[in-house]
Amino acid sequence: MALGNVEDIVPVSVIGLKAVLPRFGDAQLTLEDQAGSTLGLLFPLGEGIALTDVSGDDFHRCPNCDLPVESLASPYCSETCKAQAAFVRQLRGALATGSILSPEKQTAFGERLWWLLGGGLPMREARIPESAKRQVIKRSGGACEFCREPMTxxxxxxxxxxxxxxxxxxxxxxxxxxxxxxxxxxxxxxVVAMLRDLSQRINTVVPMRPCDDPDHWDWRSFVAQRRSRRFELE
Ligand SMILES: [Zn+2]
Ligand SMILES: [Zn+2]
Ligand SMILES: [Zn+2]
Incomplete structure (x- = not known):
């Protein structure tokens, strides 16, 4: 993680962040603020979130979800796990430096959180150019491209x-x-179950998983360890 001036660094807790976020569920806000407000869904420590043991350091498992993985191309079992870990790690970094206090960062992280939770990309979709929409409608013939019912x-x-x-x-x-x-x-x-899992990993002082650590995570070395320890299994 690249750090600026030491004086610029003011760590923020999840509780501190929640106190300054735009209000969740306020449809009068700009889409940017609405996206940022989704970070308010994260749980602070204490609300059913407790500190648990460090895990995710078995090189033969996905560092994000503990499923067995033997790939030497990526530490993760899936793109979803890769995206989840990146969110946790980068938000931990943005809280540690206080950069999360910038509304632009809140929008960017909030948009990613909503997408990770399965809510899609409402802000991005609001900006789909009309020309692109017209092409999709023409391609689909006005039908849903998954089930052929009328599209909406x-x-x-x-x-x-x-x-x-x-x-x-x-x-x-x-x-x-x-x-x-x-x-x-x-x-x-x-959604609440995923929020609890992410919140726990974001709140802990010591990263729960190696892939949660913005200062020390090195996926190449994780994969290298997997490769070198392969033979121990055989
Ligand atoms: Zn996984
Ligand atoms: Zn593309
Ligand atoms: Zn459909």
């Missing part, structure tokens, strides 16, 4: 890129994007 929206698919290749026409049932502030979604059991 154009959404990002996979990456957050707004070119037609990465967009899909969707119907109400196949749509995965949730508006920022959607309470039913944000309070659903799987």
């Amino acid at each position: 929206a154009v959404e990002n698919f996979g990456s957050g890129c707004n070119r037609p290749l990465h967009l899909r026409a969707v119907c109400v049932d196949c749509s995965r994007t949730k508006a920022y502030g959607d309470l039913e979604f944000s309070q659903s059991a799987p």
